[in-house]
Amino acid sequence: MTGGLFYVYGVAFDDVKPPEDLQGIDDRPVDIVRSGRLAAVVSELPTDHRLGRRRHLLTHSQVLDAVAQRAAIVPLRFGTVVEDRPAAVQLLDAAEDRLVPLLESLTGTxxxxxxxxxxxxxxxxxxxxxxxxxxxxxxxxxxxxxxxxxxxxxxxxxxxxxxxxxxxxxxxxxxxxxxxxxxxxxxxxxxxxxxxxxxxxxxxxxxxxxxxxxxxxxxxxxxxxxxxxxxxxxxxxxxxxxxxx
The missing domain is CATH 3.30.910 (Protein Binding, DinI Protein; Chain A)
Known part of the structure; x- marks a missing residue:
């Protein structure tokens, strides 16, 4: 991915592998940002993008459900956006102590x-x-x-x-x-x-x-x-x- 905003769908363990053809909001490819034991499921978002349409909410759920077929994932609220990759890493690092045990409890469910x-x-x-x-x-x-x-x-x-x-x-x-x-x-x-x-x-x-x-x-x-x-x-x-x- 190049520079720009990142839409964050949810957080999984660092070994998560979304479907290769999975597309996010506005048909942008879904990617992974990793830090420590965690990974953020993201897609790139133009800086002038306006969220809030019904199709955006549906895509948010579709991405999460597709990843959930393969791995435990903690959904983030609809509309979660960070400014760049380092900001996504910062989000993961700040929540690691809380999310690791939560993901462990959700694994296999x-x-x-x-x-x-x-x-x-x-x-x-x-x-x-x-x-x-x-x-x-x-x-x-x-x-x-x-x-x-x-x-x-x-x-x-x-x-x-x-x-x-x-x-x-x-x-x-x-x-x-x-x-x-x-x-x-x-x-x-x-x-x-x-x-x-x-x-x-x-x-x-x-x-x-x-x-x-x-x-x-x-x-x-x-x-x-x-x-x-x-x-x-x-x-x-x-x-x-x-x-x-």
Whole structure:
């Protein structure tokens, strides 16, 4: 690489070897800057480059995930840029005491992210069937104008929201516990207001147990078929299991 800014994707051990044809932001080749036991995964960046587009974020993740297929890597926050190669070396030297043990703990593992979503019609039908007050309000408001039944609709919305939270609290362990048994660690992500959402969670899984982990996720998906849809993404870099640098 010549002079110019360096975009830093993450940090790995010094023996890391990214795929030869791996391209970074703006199709620049991915390279390695080494110091001591660590290596920064980088690509050159023009000094006038403006980061922030969605494609830049996607490339950031794609580079990290490609390297993670071959070696443990600590992702750096999107937008990490240093001014030159010596600055990249300085970054590595300053973080060596912290990153070496972290990389050792991540070696031989990958992240998988699970998204569990209710079938909306099914879960709402269950809620109506389980609660006589909700069922009564549902009958009152069905086929009527908003103005005529505003208070009833507001109350119905409150009760349905509360019932959904209770149902999530009961169903989330049914999803998580059988799968988490096959992971080193797991992290439940912050909930959203999406009605269909049951749970989003990240799992750190030993590569040698990836098959068992997949089988456990498939078993949960079969057991909840018709009520819950399970989507598993991975293997990826361990985004949820490192403190952002």
């Amino acid at each position: 990958s992240q998988y992210t699970l998204h569990a979503r209710y079938d909306e019609q099914q879960v709402l039908a269950e809620i109506v069937a389980d609660d006589p007050q909700i069922a009564d309000l549902h009958r009152q408001t069905r086929g009527t104008s908003d103005d005529m039944t505003l208070n009833a609709r507001l109350r119905l919305g409150e009760l349905v929201a509360a019932a959904l939270e209770d149902k999530r609290a009961a169903d989330a362990p049914i999803v998580l516990e059988p799968i988490a048994e096959h992971a080193v660690a797991h992290s439940v992500r912050q909930p959203t207001t999406d009605v269909e959402r049951l749970v989003d969670a990240a799992f750190l899984v030993e590569d040698r147990r990836a098959g068992q982990f997949d089988q456990a996720a498939e078993a949960v998906a079969r057991a909840l078929h018709g009520r819950v849809r399970i989507k598993l993404v991975g293997p990826t870099a361990p985004y949820d299991f490192v403190t952002e640098l």
